[in-house]
Amino acid sequence: MATGKRKKRAAARLRAFTLVEVMMVVSIISVVFAIAAPNIRRTRETAQARGCMRNLRQIDSAKEQYAMDNRLAQGATMPALSVFCGGGTTTYIKGGQPQCQRGGTYTVNSLGTDPTCSVGTNALIAHALP
Numbered sequence: 001m002a003t004g005k006r007k008k009r010a011a012a013r014l015r016a017f018t019l020v021e022v023m024m025v026v027s028i029i030s031v032v033f034a035i036a037a038p039n040i041r042r043t044r045e046t047a048q049a050r051g052c053m054r055n056l057r058q059i060d061s062a063k064e065q066y067a068m069d070n071r072l073a074q075g076a077t078m079p080a081l082s083v084f085c086g087g088g089t090t091t092y093i094k095g096g097q098p099q100c101q102r103g104g105t106y107t108v109n110s111l112g113t114d115p116t117c118s119v120g121t122n123a124l125i126a127h128a129l130p
Helices: 002-015 019-070 081-087
Strands: none
16 A cells, blocks of 8 residues: 555656756746836837827817818917817817827917927837828
8 A cells, every 4th residue: 555655656756846847937927027117118109109199180180170170270289179179169089089099188389380299309209190
C-alpha cells in the first residue's frame, strides 16, 4: 500500500511546475506586454483623433449648409455649435452635439475657416482638419 502512495506522489511531483518555470513564463509575458503597451496607447490615441476628425468634418458640413440656407458670405460670423444641433429652427447635426473623446471643445469659427478642437496639435494625433 505504501508503494502505491509513493508512486502517486512521485507522479504528482513530475506533473507540477517548478518555481523557475513559473518565473520564466511570468518574465516572458511581462516582456511581451512591455513591447505591446506603447503600441496599444498609440492606437487608442489615433482612434480618438480620427473620431475627432469625423466630428470636425460634420461641423464643417453643417456650417456650410447653414451658410447656404442663410445666404451668408465668406468670413461671416457663425452661431454657436448648439444652433447646428437643434438649438435653431433647423437641425444640421442629428444626434446631439458632437463630443471630443479626449475632452476637448469644438469651436465653429467664421465661415471660410475650419472648425477647431481645443485638444493639442501633436502631429501624430492632431485634432484639426487637414
